[in-house]
Amino acid sequence: MRLCGGHSGLLLLLLLLLTSEFPPGWSELFGWRDKKVLNVECETTGYEIVGDDFLVLCPGHCVGQQPLVWGSGVYASISSVCGAAIHSGVLSDSNGGMVRVSKKAGMRGYVSKFANGLRSISLPKWSRSFVFPEASRSMAESSQQWEQESIVSTGDKVDGRRLSFEAYRKGFLSSEAKPAAKDVSSPKGPNPFQQYIGRNLGTASRKPMTTTVSPKKMNKDCNVDIAFLIEGSWSLGVRRFESQKRFVTKVVEELQKTTDGAAVGLIQFGHETKTEISLNKFPTLQGVTLAMRKVSPIGGTSNAGRAIDEVAESFFQKSAGNRREAPNAAVLLLDGWPNDDLEVPARVARETGINIFIVMVEGATSEELASGVHGDFVNKSVCRPNGHFSLHTDRWTASSALVSPLVSRICNTERLICSKTCLNSADIVFVVDGSSSVGLENFPALLEFVANVTGHFEIARAGTHIGIVQYTYEQRTEVELGRHTTPEGVREAVRRVHYWSGGTSTGAAITYTRREMFAHSRSGKRRLLVLITDGRSYDDVREPAAAARKEGIILYAVGIAWAIKDELDAVANDPKSEHVFFVSDFNDLKTVGPKLVENICKEYNALPRN
Template identity: 45%
Template sequence: GKIINPEFIAKCPPGCQDVKHRVYGTDIYASFSSVCNAAIHSGIIDNSGGKVLVQKVAGHSGYRGSFSNGVRSLSLPRWRESFLVSGTALGWAFAACKKDSNQKALKILSVFLYLSSDCKVDLSFLMDGSWSIGKRRFQLQKRFLGNVAQALGIGSAGPLMGIVQYGDDPSTEFNLKTYANSKDLRNAIEKIQQKGGLSNVGKALSFVNKNFFLDANGNRGGAPNVVVVMVDGWPTDRVEEASRLARESGINIFFVTVEAAAQSEKQNVVEPNFVDKAVCRTSGFYSINVPSWFSLHKVVQPLVKRVCDTERLACSKTCLNAADIGFVIDGSSSVGTGNFRTVLQFVANISKEFEISDTDTRIGAVQYTYEQRLEFSFDKYSTKQDVLNAIKRISYWSGGTSTGAAISYASEQLFSKSKPNKRKIMILITDGRSYDDVSVPAMAAHQNGVIAYSIGVAWAAPDELEAIASDPAKEHSFFVDDFDNLYRYVNQLIQNICTEFNSQPRN
């Protein structure tokens, strides 16, 4: 469990894959994992063995298990030390760079850094062009960005990359659609001229949030938006607010900080712990600190693996793509056929505002009278059009009004099958007083993490609507006197869902 050397080569014998030797993590492995099994898991070698470069890295607060290349890795909540594995050609290139920092060695490095992957991200690098970085380190930064471009394997079906340089003010060097291959991108990076000025990172993040990820600039919509911020030292303005707004619009923010402030310089830092305030998870996944510009080459591969790990890009979750929303619809006799169609239109109008897919927001529906019927579950439909068609097909049932039983049924049939990383939102629509108690089933749903909204029409009872709704009730319960006025609450409901989502702590 203790790694002595920062880097070493392990020789894995043929037939080294063995279930007795466990592996913990994916890409980054806890230090007591089997090195050879980790290398097979990550695809560096197969069961015929081979040499593996092992690099020691910091401990993590969470290791994700996965099944890959015939090896099952396990999850782990935290461990004090980790390692990365890579092919020894890469290790040889690192060694060459340590001995010889000339252009030839760096070209060798870039060749071996190429990683084939199905990584599909829209990536913006915020490049530090401030005077504090100096001309020589600015050149090292350009080289680093070129090596990242090479390692990513830029292409229209995979990752696309643009660059914004910041100093006093930010400006786009080129956007996502300017270059469609690594070679052209690297040549363009080499020609970038330093802007100079201060290190206004907050201003740069605001600029990217408003201007960079636009369809006109090549943003693809289906690919996660990622920003990697390069910082020499520390920012000269505040980053917390600009970062929060960027994250809330669905941007994943990574920081690569080089040569952090010395003890004597810390009084100059505008915002202490600026990295932790800027990223959405303080686990270390979204931030890399490098002691010197001359050791940047070591983080190319770890950075590429992280920005391509689309399952872990939790910051791309906005209020519109982060929930399992279950509609609980009153189908009692008092509603009537015409009004029931109006209710279904209301359900469709809310649903179509969300980004619907297997990995984004999912929609489910229950209709109830005295009895309950699961119209469709969260995993039934994975496109917006399929969901809207399914809502249209719901047939009116007619009967009594047992709202309490319906809440219990929705908890068991819908929300018990919700994904762990999703917010569970129940939207219940009723036009009358329930024949059974609603408060106990509602309380049980709240305790199980369901955020409940109640929509009352005509003869619905205000005390029951409040009991069903999550706290504060005035933000989670609504009343209209007529079915035809339901549409008025569509925008308000979505706004409340988003306000609540954005107010939650993201760490």
């Protein structure tokens, strides 16, 4: 059929609306037959989208939302589709556009790489991947008008259950589309390497938890998102099931005494799993304790590993109330031995940032001992096998003694080490040269460098803290370490720094930073000093730098123009090739930032893990 005249656009639009797919001629032109275009958000992951080969339309300016991406070239399915498209170079961040995505089997060794304004994360193994078969930006631009009339809008979900056409919004058809077919590519049953849509996919829309506890009892902070996993198997019995609920209730009541509210949810496991209470179901913790009274056993066998799968796959989603700035903790209550494997799903959960705690009550029966589950599964499952993440009691009647220790450990965010990444676990002080040789016209370039580098990190009260020292012959604290705990606060503080002018005493500045700034650093945080200078120091830098390194401070040196290479080497940690940077012009500082962040993360990821 040939379309002509003023009716062609209308006929094409009607065809699109009636078929919900490309017209045959159009799909043949691009080689993508029967493909719908999904209008996705910056944070939408590949796992959320049904199908093995699909088209998505990404919005512009996703980099500013810091979408999470695992891998390079081949991306783990938990990655943001739009973020990965930008990272791979098939999509422009400023314009957005349409890209083709193909799902692949999982693999080992997803590599970390900084590219196109985004730093991807390494991952040892995942169950599903996706790639971009071809660059489709030019095609998306050429078909912009067509896209506007044929886009499928995902609304709150991208799994086909709530899809509706953009055209429906304009009144052409009803607002509800038919449910999409289930993704047959996903295997049935528990898969320990399925997607994790969790901890850092954005801030939940709900307000932070509040309590009505009197100020006298508010004795600590506990800005943590917590999942309690309780057993509801047939073998447990009603009495011990109720004992679990009473224990969790006491823990939640203790959490109500904190000044900064935790968010709490509940998962029950037997043969299957059931999310009884999501993180955002109740505005206060009191609502959680009331709701737990109505929870009844679901029966079946004790598949605790499947419950951890549930936590890693879906519980800590943004839509379920996950707060970007809050660490994640999962507290597994075990009455005896589990019937399935814990080690693999627990490792996956840990690798995605979930702090696994296990509360073990009573011992294993003879039947449980014969089940084949290794007796050391607790140490192999928790965040660290050092005793901090596991508690034990011989009977439920004595479990009350575990309430306060458990709350204390969960709320100690400095020791929730599974939540830590290179981007959220550092105290960084920028030591900025304000000497006369820099000049008023070049000083903004130094501040822009600081702002760009800090923009890569997760600035939060429990995350990375930033400090700034400006120096000449003297030193001045421009931004106190940890004074600002939001990205916006840090950016504004950087803007307020004014040029000083004077001499260049770099050694004294390092000593000042070590004594005055890092004296207030937090336990368990990596301490990074980033020196930025354009000339020779009037004093010695070797001894001050050696003293800082002796205290565990990691020093990076960024030299500009007339900076002395030997001095930069004397300041920085080894290897010098990864801790020393040099540019000949202030305008070239912008090229250093991404590599500096990449090296900081490379060093962090090389640290010993479980």
